[in-house]
Amino acid sequence: MPKAYQLTKSKYCKGLNCPKALYLSVHQSNLATPPGPAQQLRFDEGTEVGILAQKEFVGGVLIEEDHTQLAQAVEATQTCIGDKSIPAIFEATFIHDGVLCRVDILKRNPDDSWDIYEVKSTKEAKEEHEDDVAIQLWVLEHCGLKVRNVFLKHINPEFICPNWNEYFMDTDLTDAARFKVLKEVDSFLSKQKLLLSQAEMPDVHLGSQCGNPYVCEFKDYCWKDVPAGSSLELYRSKKKYDIYYNQYEFIHEIDPKQIKLTEFQNRQWLASKQDEPIVNLEGIRKELLKLQFPLYFIDFETVAFAIPFLDGMKSYQRLPVQWSCHLMISPESEVEHIEYLVDVDSSDDPRVACAKSLDRLFQRGFGTLIAYHQSFEIGVLNELADQVPEFEEILRESVKNFWDLEQIFQKSYYHQDMAGSCSIKSVLPHFAPELSYKDLEVQDGGSAEATLNKMVRGLLPADEVQARRHQLLKYCKRDTEAMLVILENLLDLTKVKLS
Incomplete structure (x- = not known):
């Protein structure tokens, strides 16, 4: 059967955000960067939330045919629509005028009208969701269905496990969807179909759409020719795209009399003109x-479940399951490395187990807790204190003693090789190029979280668990080792002797 569509609801929304991304997704999808472990985790959790939502519609029928069996899926959907004993249809499939949509949940009403439910694993309705439901409404009504209401079913931000009857909340998007169908959808579809009929890819400038509302899968392709030192590296600049295309391609070309620079951006400009920082x-x-000693170089790894399994936790609330600490008791002492990684075979509550491990660590007394981007560590410890009252006092005390290594690079040190970033992975190569993350199996926090998520939920094959634990321990240790090395270099640079 020839392909009966080019557009889907996701491609339609993609095209509204960036015509080039739409064109590439249809004609050159091989240029997309495959989803990494963190992104795949979000996709998988979205699927799990969708399955949980289906349980609210007892007696609903799933259209099981996948994207390779669309004709059969459309036929099965029509069969279910004709069977009035079926109260709801999951993944109901429709094609109209080259546009395919699969409705997460289609609920039958007593008057033979239908309600559309789009299920999202977010905790709020967002502007882009309106376009998502609008295209579904357009397709279904053109297929002859009478649609009464359009809802976004999303996670209730106030949900606390195990109150599962409060997990979801429904936001009514009927008016917003009808307005877009009336005023926008036909025009946008015409433009998108014309775009896709053309032989040449559209020329679209880089912009905020590359990372908002999500990082585009074609970003690596579209950004591959951006030169080092370009004005796109301007730190937290809302005008960097305009500057890059219309004024100054490179930071070193900028005239500060013409472009108002922040203090950080001014350091970037100065650094761009010399090899030294x-x-x-x-x-x-x-x-x-x-x-002040003792110095704790500390870093946490967390998991945050869309569907939490521990009583008292909210969706996406951070659960610390790993930490690494390089410890210096005094200027003369050897550096000691201490680490913790949750034991998934233990019956202990992982929150309590982590709090106990930190209690043992902090028995050496508080000096300074050194973190990189301390707001994360402080937030994790405060949330853990809320969850484990038994150790609240020591956890609350710990957050009073933080010192943020990142602030040095936000305020007082910049080299052009940092490329507009203060992250530890941008700073470390400048001080210790031999100490990188490239030799590790787990190389970033997103990959670590994805692995930890599977491990904590028991989804890793049994024969992989020990190897994955070893990989995670090496990664987290590298973070605190990096902080130690950077601090040692700063002490050498400034000739400061700690006592």
């Missing part, structure tokens, strides 16, 4: 002298 030695010394 821009350094505020006095500012760094002032911060380093705040450090």
